[in-house]
Amino acid sequence: MTARVELVGVRKIFNEGQPNAFRAIDGVDLSLPAGGVTVLAGPSGSGKTTLLTLIGCLARPTEGRVRLDGRDISGLPEPFLAALRRQTFGFVFQRFNLIRGLTVLENVMLPAYPLGTPHRALTRRAGALLQRLGVGHRAGAPVESLSGGEAQRTAIARALINDPTVLIADEPTANLDTALSLAFLEIVSGLRAEGRTLLLSSHDPLVREASVVDRVAELRDGRLVADRDPLAESAQ
């Protein structure tokens, strides 16, 4: 279930070679041990989301390597990257990115379509996930009708449908109130207990200081400026 992610000298430059070139990530070295919860912290524009997309194979680094269990994945051809996005990484977007017009259940099942899983088995699995996350009763509802918390849980269910080893969530509490944020951290705790590797980006103190978090890596201007273990710090 667990997976180790390493970043070596990763750089990401947007519009490279053009006058409006922008260096979003500037030489980040980071190692995420298998299992556990890591938070990428930092102010807006510090490169948290970009770093998550590089780790989750949604974009390729301009320079450097991203390794998964020691294997370089940054230069893999597109079909292999798609397979990794489908089965190894589950991504929960800041704005959830659910597809409007489809029901909650259909949205959750989407990542499994390319696998050709039998429909009945897939529906059962998606239903069970929604139940577990407390939104089973909304399975048939169109996603436009969901509240923020329900939409987030739907997005988490979608990210988990293919049973990934790494779950990435971008600013997961940005659109939630305190109660819903705490509920989210409970879900994170459950997933951590299953042995999954979780990587969250957040500038919410509630997340950064949560007991479930094993590690906080702080970014500023695309560079890693601090890397700490809150549990060790509190023990001291």
Added chain:
Amino acid sequence: MTELRRTLARQRYLLDYTVASMSRRRTRNLGLLLVYVGMVFLLASVLFYSSALKHEAGLLLAEAPDIVVQRMVAGRHALIPAQHAESLRGIRGVRVVEGRLWGYHYDPAVRANYTLLVPPADDVEPGTAVIGPALARARGAGIGDVLSFRGQDGTLHPFRIAAILPQESALASADLFLVAESDFRALFGIPEGQYTDIALQIPNPREERTVAEKVLEALPDSRPILRAEMLRTYDAVFDWRSALVLLPLSGALLAFAILAWEKASGLSADERREIGILKAVGWETGDILSMKFWEGGLLSLLAFLFGTAAAYWHVFGLSAPLLAPVMQGWSVLYPDFRLTPAIDATQLLALFCLTVLPYLAATLVPVWRAAVTDPDEVMR
């Protein structure tokens, strides 16, 4: 689960998703389908109609003489003397030589031209006539009624209707007026021993050109017309008429092409975002292309099927009321007839290729461009 079952299940999921996706953009897709059906309908109607008319013309000319010999005076068609027929009988390869009498008569009552003809068997009683169904309809004439025409000398020539030609042969006989030889000559003032033209039957089709050359040698003032040439002329006329109809339509075709291209090439922000999300959750470029292929394929196939079915019904069921005035009009008295369904498979294939394939290409190219881009970039 076998690989085949997995592949089928995957395609089914993609198809389901496509249908759901199309129904989400219902108004836009229905609008596009409507315009698309309209274009296919118009193109297919012209195609079916000209093809069926050519087919009818071919059937009609199958009964026509192999060579018609006309006499030319100062470059104009003139009456041909019976002696010319005697000169033609000696040509090797000619089986039957027959003088024909036919002409046109303008009827101011209905402002139409009738084709007056003496049937080869000359089995119409003098003073009577056998008329075509359109003519009967136009004049409101039935069997036993009398129709009178003013002849070349100003006198009235009454004809009692002995029979009306059957409806099945309407294309050929709509405006026919069959009379006895003596009545024809009296009406138009054509003396005995003169004919409109001479019909030749040539048993061996390969000898037709040689016979035509010999006709010209024997009768330098004549013009032999081969049946194959008439067929080619009909084809050319119907093709020209098709072009006449298609020319004004070309504007509409262009508008449709622009609409399809705009729709296809200018992916909306929503569509780009959706492609980005699908890629982000693990769909491959091929899955997205398959999905869009299903979408474009369903839309264009539906348009092709509805358009061609409607055109088939319009042409063969309703006798093409939208096209008949342009495509058919060689006569004032339009025959009230139903065309025999005659569809050229090659033309249908060409129509398919011209309407379905460009649309699919126009849909897939921009999707492919979006789908090969990193999901993060597509969603930005």
